[in-house]
Amino acid sequence: MHIHRTGILVSLGIGACSTQGGERPMAVERRLDEVVVWERSISLEENARVINVSPRVRVDTSGYLVADMKEYQVRQYRLDGTLTRTVGAHGTGPGEFSTPPMAAGLLADGSMIVSEFSGRLSTFDSLGQVTGTAVTSLIPLYGFVGLDRETLLLMGRGPNRADTRLLHVWDTGEQTVTARLFPVPRVRPSLASVVWMVGHAHATQRDSLVIAVFATDPAVHLFGLGSTEHRRVPLPSRHFRDVHDPPPRVNARAVQQWLQSFSRLSEVFWTGGDTLLLQYYDMEGSTVRWNLLAMTLGGRGLFEVEDTPRLLAVDDAGRLVFVDPEAMVPNRWRVGRLGSSLPS
């Protein structure tokens, strides 16, 4: 992971210029078919040992890596959905996961790094054998980005409440955290327990610019790696619902209703240029309703789509990988890209 300080300043400068001067354009409401041009469908290969239940996906030019947190398995697929490799199983032995695998990434030599919920990082060779493990002391460890030979950007929580930072630069050689950033956004005391419970964080990274979101904070946060720069850009959303105080603890039904009363940011994707896609969700009973918000790095709203299929991943070319909106199961996907006629 190379650090270009000039790049950081330029990138954060975009945000500074664009959010100054008063009115902040909000995103325009759209349907998914109006903003996404569909290219193809994929059906992921399955068999008696491979069932996609809860896929967390990373995509590159060679195909897809799927970490399935409910099946304790990581799978590698070609772009056409052909299964080429599986690693892991539920257990405590070598190459097994005792807690759910949350993310996976490929190194240039074909080896694979998998992060577990418990904070463990395991490296598998091309034959699926474990070649190394590391304990990060982060729990939960939500995943990682910025994969290269030396450095990962880990998303997770430190071992104690005193350390509220959510992003951690991990030196794979020294097996240690070399920097921490993105403290849990401050909230009033009545919401402190809420942000601890739903305190999921996600980030994406290009060069030395990190873009992060926190579940209940209606904003994106821009950080420069290797610097102290930090800019908070509010979401230009018309539909994201802010969290409010939880009900008294004795009433389970009220808690249930409260859980349905606010939105939560789930992921941030960079689709190229200065366009970001943010995925957030609302609960409706036990059903998760996904929504997408497109905005610029500077905070200008582009579009917002409610009740979408889940966006699983975005590749470096800006292709979007969704669960097929017509599929009953999550092994059927649709790939598209943002149309050229986005609102300006």
Place this chain on the structure above:
Amino acid sequence: MARRTARLIIAVVAMGGVAWCGRGGSTRSLEVGDGAPPLLRPTGRAPLLITWVIRAQDCLTCRTPSRALRRWSGIPMEAAIQVVVVGRGEDRVRAFLEAERIVARVSRLNRGAHRKMFGRASVPALYVVRHDTVIAVWVPAARPVGFAVDSIDVQQGMSHEECACPEGSLVPEEVQRCSCAS
């Protein structure tokens, strides 16, 4: 096929501690070796019927045999799966099963009918019946293995101690899980 079936039975049984119990009177729980009540007997071509008896609030993935049931779902010639919902919340259970990719017939029993049929049996419980005999019973541990969080007010408010998630762990999949409780 027999070896495969045996392995799958072991997989179900190994999910989290099996309650292998002795025989008893008519109001006691169903036990291994008992004759199965009609509801639990396989009626189709598959020789095994796996019945998962739950309440809606038991849809907590850390306490369910979901992974094993998914495997069974894939071999309908060997085993059929049914889920019996005790009390209300059948719709939530159906949604849960769909999300978990478990193919099962779902039916509902009110609490009185459940008591009449299953005696003092724990809920949730999973029964495996071959022909007309109970060959395995699984009752999950009283508390989930692994994480315990008792310092979060809102989680205590959910009133289900089973819903124990580590701090900051409610990624979307987990929210779905916890929201299944009511």
